[in-house]
Amino acid sequence: xxxxxxLVHRQMTEAVSTLQRYCRQPSIxxxxxxxxxxxxxxxxxITTVGGQTKVLDDCGGNPVIYxxxxxxxxxxxxxxxxxxxxxxxxxxxxxxxxxxxxFGAEIHDGKLYARGAADNxxxxxxxxxxxxxxxxxxxxxxxxxxxxxxxxxxxxxxxxRYLEKYADLxxxxxxxxxxxxxxxxxxxxxxxxxxxxxxxxxxxxxxxxDLHSSNGAxxxxxxxxxxxxxxxxxxxxxxxxxDGFYDDVAALSPELIxxxxxxxxNRKQFxxxxxxxxxxxxxxxxxxFHLWYAPTMTICGLESGYTGEGSKTVLPRRAQAKxxxxxxxxxxxxxxxxxxxxxxxxxxxxxxEVSQINGEHAYRSDINxxxxxxxxxxxxxxxxxxxxxxxxSAGTGPMYPFGEYLGLDFPIVSTGCGWWNSxxxxxxxxxxxxxxxxxxxxxxxxxxEFGESx
Amino acid sequence: xxxxxxLVHRQMTEAVSTLQRYCRQPSIxxxxxxxxxxxxxxxxxITTVGGQTKVLDDCGGNPVIYxxxxxxxxxxxxxxxxxxxxxxxxxxxxxxxxxxxxFGAEIHDGKLYARGAADNxxxxxxxxxxxxxxxxxxxxxxxxxxxxxxxxxxxxxxxxRYLEKYADLxxxxxxxxxxxxxxxxxxxxxxxxxxxxxxxxxxxxxxxxDLHSSNGAxxxxxxxxxxxxxxxxxxxxxxxxxDGFYDDVAALSPELIxxxxxxxxNRKQFxxxxxxxxxxxxxxxxxxFHLWYAPTMTICGLESGYTGEGSKTVLPRRAQAKxxxxxxxxxxxxxxxxxxxxxxxxxxxxxxEVSQINGEHAYRSDINxxxxxxxxxxxxxxxxxxxxxxxxSAGTGPMYPFGEYLGLDFPIVSTGCGWWNSxxxxxxxxxxxxxxxxxxxxxxxxxxEFGESx
Numbered sequence: 001x002x003x004x005x006x007l008v009h010r011q012m013t014e015a016v017s018t019l020q021r022y023c024r025q026p027s028i029x030x031x032x033x034x035x036x037x038x039x040x041x042x043x044x045x046i047t048t049v050g051g052q053t054k055v056l057d058d059c060g061g062n063p064v065i066y067x068x069x070x071x072x073x074x075x076x077x078x079x080x081x082x083x084x085x086x087x088x089x090x091x092x093x094x095x096x097x098x099x100x101x102x103f104g105a106e107i108h109d110g111k112l113y114a115r116g117a118a119d120n121x122x123x124x125x126x127x128x129x130x131x132x133x134x135x136x137x138x139x140x141x142x143x144x145x146x147x148x149x150x151x152x153x154x155x156x157x158x159x160x161r162y163l164e165k166y167a168d169l170x171x172x173x174x175x176x177x178x179x180x181x182x183x184x185x186x187x188x189x190x191x192x193x194x195x196x197x198x199x200x201x202x203x204x205x206x207x208x209x210d211l212h213s214s215n216g217a218x219x220x221x222x223x224x225x226x227x228x229x230x231x232x233x234x235x236x237x238x239x240x241x242x243d244g245f246y247d248d249v250a251a252l253s254p255e256l257i258x259x260x261x262x263x264x265x266n267r268k269q270f271x272x273x274x275x276x277x278x279x280x281x282x283x284x285x286x287x288x289f290h291l292w293y294a295p296t297m298t299i300c301g302l303e304s305g306y307t308g309e310g311s312k313t314v315l316p317r318r319a320q321a322k323x324x325x326x327x328x329x330x331x332x333x334x335x336x337x338x339x340x341x342x343x344x345x346x347x348x349x350x351x352x353e354v355s356q357i358n359g360e361h362a363y364r365s366d367i368n369x370x371x372x373x374x375x376x377x378x379x380x381x382x383x384x385x386x387x388x389x390x391x392x393s394a395g396t397g398p399m400y401p402f403g404e405y406l407g408l409d410f411p412i413v414s415t416g417c418g419w420w421n422s423x424x425x426x427x428x429x430x431x432x433x434x435x436x437x438x439x440x441x442x443x444x445x446x447x448x449e450f451g452e453s454x
Numbered sequence: 455x456x457x458x459x460x461l462v463h464r465q466m467t468e469a470v471s472t473l474q475r476y477c478r479q480p481s482i483x484x485x486x487x488x489x490x491x492x493x494x495x496x497x498x499x500i501t502t503v504g505g506q507t508k509v510l511d512d513c514g515g516n517p518v519i520y521x522x523x524x525x526x527x528x529x530x531x532x533x534x535x536x537x538x539x540x541x542x543x544x545x546x547x548x549x550x551x552x553x554x555x556x557f558g559a560e561i562h563d564g565k566l567y568a569r570g571a572a573d574n575x576x577x578x579x580x581x582x583x584x585x586x587x588x589x590x591x592x593x594x595x596x597x598x599x600x601x602x603x604x605x606x607x608x609x610x611x612x613x614x615r616y617l618e619k620y621a622d623l624x625x626x627x628x629x630x631x632x633x634x635x636x637x638x639x640x641x642x643x644x645x646x647x648x649x650x651x652x653x654x655x656x657x658x659x660x661x662x663x664d665l666h667s668s669n670g671a672x673x674x675x676x677x678x679x680x681x682x683x684x685x686x687x688x689x690x691x692x693x694x695x696x697d698g699f700y701d702d703v704a705a706l707s708p709e710l711i712x713x714x715x716x717x718x719x720n721r722k723q724f725x726x727x728x729x730x731x732x733x734x735x736x737x738x739x740x741x742x743f744h745l746w747y748a749p750t751m752t753i754c755g756l757e758s759g760y761t762g763e764g765s766k767t768v769l770p771r772r773a774q775a776k777x778x779x780x781x782x783x784x785x786x787x788x789x790x791x792x793x794x795x796x797x798x799x800x801x802x803x804x805x806x807e808v809s810q811i812n813g814e815h816a817y818r819s820d821i822n823x824x825x826x827x828x829x830x831x832x833x834x835x836x837x838x839x840x841x842x843x844x845x846x847s848a849g850t851g852p853m854y855p856f857g858e859y860l861g862l863d864f865p866i867v868s869t870g871c872g873w874w875n876s877x878x879x880x881x882x883x884x885x886x887x888x889x890x891x892x893x894x895x896x897x898x899x900x901x902x903e904f905g906e907s908x
Contacts, residue, residue, distance in 0.1 A: 030764035091766055094664075154764055195668065199765045208729025210548075210880045213778045214649065214848035216752030217744040220732045223753035224688060231685030234678060236802070275662025278674045278805065290671040298670030299677035300768050303761035305754050306776065310484035310608055311653045311811045312545055313778050313850075314754050314879055322760065324667045324767050348690070351732065357765045394668035396767075425768055426664045 007133050008441045015440065016112070016433065018045060019125040023105035023114035029088035029154045035062050038087050042124070042148055049132040051146075059165055061158025062088065062150030066169060069131055072139020076451040080143040082172035084402070084412075085124040086152030089116035090425045097427035111430040118422035120178045122431045123439070124148065126417050127176075130443035141451025145172055149398075152178070155199060155358020156398035163405040174371040174411045174450070175402060176443075179395075181418030182435060184269045188383045190415040192372055193364030193392030194399050196327030198336040199300075202226065203353040204319045210305070211315040219315055223304040226319040229349040233297060233323075233340070238281045240297045240325075242343045245336065250329040252293060255367075256391055260289040263390070273421060291394035296326040322357075326396060333359025363399035364392050369411040370453070378449050379415060382442035389413075415442065461587050462895045469894065470566070470887065472499060473579040477559035477568035483542035483608045489516050492541050496578070496602055503586040505600075513619055515612025516542065516604030520623060523585055526593020530905040534597040536626035538856070538866075539578040540606030543570035544879045551881035565884040572876035574632045576885045577893070578602065580871050581630075584897035595905025599626055603852075606632070609653060609812020610852035617859040628825040628865045628904070629856060630897075633849075635872030636889060638723045642837045644869040646826050647818030647846030648853050650781030652790040653754075656680065657807040658773045664759070665769040673769055677758040680773040683803040687751060687777075687794070692735045694751045694779075696797045699790065704783040706747060709821075710845055714743040717844070727875060745848035750780040776811075780850060787813025817853035818846050823865040824907070832903050833869060836896035843867075869896065 022045065027038035039055060039062075046053045046067045057063040065087070071077045092102035092115045100106050100113040107113075114121070127146075134140050147170055149159050163170060180190045206222030234240055265287045267280060282290045300323065305316030325336055337356040344352050365372060372389065379387045393414065403410050417439035423429045476499065481492035493509060493516075500507045500521045511517040519541070525531045546556035546569045554560050554567040561567075568575070581600075588594050601624055603613050617624065634644045660676035688694055719741045721734060736744045754777065759770030779790055791810040798806050819826060826843065833841045847868065857864050871893035877883045 030762070030766060090768075091760070091762060093760065093762065093766075097664075153767075197767075199767070201765075205731055207731065209877065210551075211728055212849065212879045213752045213754050214745070214750075214780055214850070216750040216778065216780065217748045217848055218734045218736050218741045219728075219730065220692075220735050221752055223756050224684075224692070227681050227684045227753065227756075228688075228690055230678075230681045234682075236682055238674075238678075274665055274673075276673065277659055277661065280672045281674050282672050287672045291668070294671050296668075296670040298667045298675055298769055299681065299758065299773075300667050300766060300770065301759040301761045302677050302681075302756045302773060303758075304756040306545070306547065307755045307757035307774065308485070308545060308547065311655075311776065311778075312484060312547075312754060312879070313607075313651075313653070315752055316754065319753075319756060320761065322765065324670065324765075326668055326670065394671055395666065396668070423663065425666045425766070 004444050005441055007137055008437060008444060011129055011133055011440065012437055015125060015129040018129070019112065019122060020105040022121045022125060023117055024103055026103050027088050027116070027150065028091050029062060029151050030091050035150055039063050039065060039150070042087050045128055049128050050135055056162055056166060059158055059161035064159070064162045065146070065148040067146035067148070069140055069144040071141065071143045071451065072135065074139050075141045077143065079451055079453065080145060080172040081447060081450050082145045082147065082170060082175040083127050084175055085146065085148045085178050086120055086150065087148055088150045088153050089119065090153045094427065099428055107433070110433050112433060113428060113430045115429055117431045118418040118429055119424040122436055123178055123416040126436060126439045127443050130440050130447065133444055134447060141448045144447070145170060152397065155197060155360055157358055159398045160401040163401045167405040170406060172406065177399065177412050177414030178397065178416065179418060180415035181422055182420060183388070184266060184273065184420040187386040187388050188379050189388045189390065190375065190379065190413055191390045191393040192367050192413050194362060194395060194397045195392060196331060196333060196362035196400065197358065197360045197396040198325040198327060198333035199357045200323040200325070200337060200340060201355050201357050202229070202321045202323060204229065204351065205317065207317045210317045213313040213315045215315050221315055223316050223319040225349070226304065226321060226352065229344055229352045230321060232347045233343065240295070242339050244339050246295065248330045248332065249295065259391060260292055261286050263288045292390060292392055293328055295328050295331060298324045300324045326394065327362050329362045329364055332361065360396055360398055361400035362392065363403055363412070365411045365413065366409060367391055371411040372413055374449055374453065375413040375415060375446060378445040379442050382445050383438050458898050459895055461591055462891060462898060465583055465587055465894065466891055469579060469583040469890070472583070473566065473576060474559040476575045476579060477571055478557055480557050481542050481570070481604065482545050483516060483605050484545050489604055493517050493519060493604070496541050499582055503582050504589055510616055510620060513612055513615035518613065518616045519600070519602040520620070521600035521602065523594055523598040525595065525597050525905065526589065528593050529595045531597065533905055533907065534599060534626040535901060535904050536599045536601065536624060536629040537581050538629055539600065539602045539632050540574050540604065541602055542604045542607050543573065544607050548881065553882055561887065564888060565886050567882060567884045569883050571885045572872040572883055573878040576890055577632055577870040580890060580893045581897050584894050584901065587898055588901060595902045598901065599624060606851065609651060609814055611812055613852045614855040617855045621859040624860060626860065631853065631866050631868030632851065632870065633872060634869035635876055636874060637842070638720060638727065638874040641840040641842050642833050643842050643844065644829065644833065644867055645844045645847040646821050646867050648816060648851045649846060649848060650785060650787060650816035650854065651812065651814045651850040652779040652781060652787035653811045654777040654779070654791060654794060655809050655811050656683070656775045656777060658683065658805065659771065661771045664771045667767040667769045669769050675769055677770050677773040679803065680758065680775060680806065683798055683806045684775060686801045687797065694749070696793050698793050700749065702784045702786065703749060713845060714746055715740055717742045746844060746846055747782055749782050749785060752778045754778045780848065781816050783816045783818055785816065787815065814850055814852055815854035816846065817857055817866070819865045819867065820863060821845055825865040826867055828903055828907065829867040829869060829900060832899040833896050836899050837892050
């Protein structure tokens, strides 16, 4: 292993410069920014390290990039590892809260700051650079494929169509998913599944124009209606009140329950890190239990009327809310949307519009699959620290269609180069250069191990 | 009267051009825009028509402009009429909903479009031009004073201090207030009082940074807390639930009740004009009763997290709401603020911050005062249409300190050049040139009548 540690270290200058180029190109799916340019950069990154690439764009949405690397002369041509990544990023707003330019990819104190550095441009770079190292040092130990999509941050609406149409092209024996990080104890965390999502937009319209707020004496206020409607969806104890919301939640095996109960969670550290002003909402229960297994309903955005400095006496003509429901296995996003619609109707809010902006099913790999153990074991070697596997992430990704089209027992593990303060989706997103290097070594060791496995 | 009708008509070219110059200068108190420049323009407008002016700026806030015109040789030196106006305007946002430039003062189809045209730059221009006409045609029939402030749209926080300090300077026998308009029946509406206001800002903070929304499983969401807190303030029938909110509401005389019950209100016309999507919230009761006498609590603004296009999966670190409570006589804005604070505490929302952005008491003149009748009668002559007086406006203004410092039985009537679709505080604010001309004639006739009164 030491030789590869050294080889990875020598690769760092090129790797960091490649990552900087990639991060400096905005690629914001929600705002239709920079998609075409980014596809070109990713293709260049693949061909530079000897891969074949194909841009798939015949199923709508932003293009999906397919890449292929064949096992070397000494490698195993019967084993194929699939990497899943995405080239799109979250919007950088609020811009005034960044202390570094969001698309500057500047390096300060051993960290590279950029929107997308952690989620998920660092990891694609790690994987391609690991392939490059292996190719130049004995050849690839297995076949490698990539699926790199451009709509992950808006819920991967087109991905299932590409997976269905190109299921043969993407066939593989196992998959490494996009993300992973070190926690505040500097232990490597990885997951073998994800939560689903039902992202809703609610609109309430009251009038054609904004009115003088003195009309509040007689005019029904769109903002008040939206507030009243939202307040019926969740109680003060954060229990979701939508009728039937919890009906399809899959039962948990004793093994899964035990994993959650036994996994330490440092409440104090978590709260201090993000500056929480109130206690966690899970009471005395292990927060992991909620992060892994509890469906959620989060207000991601609220907007109505005047929100600038000082006062404006306006009765707003409309109000909107964005709601993110994280789902667990067996919950169906379309079904949840229908239940929210029905709930609002039942409570007299037929005028409040609901639309699903995106929906994804949850996915959980079999945590006893040998591939899962292999990813964990090689990570221990590469990172030389404790490795913690969770049955699924609190976050979301389009794993479900991979299972649906590539095999329902398809093992997927997510691991990557983030750290505990990477601030994915928030201002000052960053990765640490040292983690980036270790993640690269992990991928080198994993591909070697995978090629040698039965 | 015909001679003055003709004289007013001849004055129109100069009057409109003066108004355009005035409207083209933004003067947004809430955003600290253009105050100094506007003060200079207003002084020019006064001295151009022969007035003496003094800028009062020793009690904080934006300057108050005092102006004085003495009765002519044939006028009555023992009668003084005070005009109250303000040179500040509401913010023009949302800018993309204007079909004309908000500070262009363009004239289309007989209307002049500008932020502030109706509220309240048109009326100051009307009054100064009326003075000019009288001075050039027999002299001023009475003394005239002006108080022109620059913080009306942010709740006149400094005005009471100026009125207290300069009470002698502003002494007068009666006051014409800033605004008035023709309703959809083309009848002239005026008021002899105003509602008070308690404008509150509510903040809820959850963390130091925005979080990935997957943390919604364990982190208390500032936006949800704000929604839950707001929902406790008002019920689904628009009854304000803050304990003691209605306690101090002054009892209504039978005459006031009768006025409200007998005054027609065209619900269909009102709803169609602004494109209301739901019925009025006053049920079968006369809407005037609510507009004049019911205290309100209106959400003027809501903001949290991501409100742009598409989805962003963020758990916002904070949320804010702006609440406008319109008050009736005897309600005290500071007392209302304290009651809202106490209500939130009682309901477990001690963490939701409340601050009063501005507060004003309501004011109602004695509607049987002779001056009130004189304003109505001269309006009938000038406008040649029906004139409708209401005991008070649904809107707010700083009348209360006028009563407090100039005499508690001080008669104040508000009348002006707006029309039923002036859209004060909304995009495409406008006045009609024909109304502007009639309003000028009204002021000419009123000053003549006032000078001759006992």
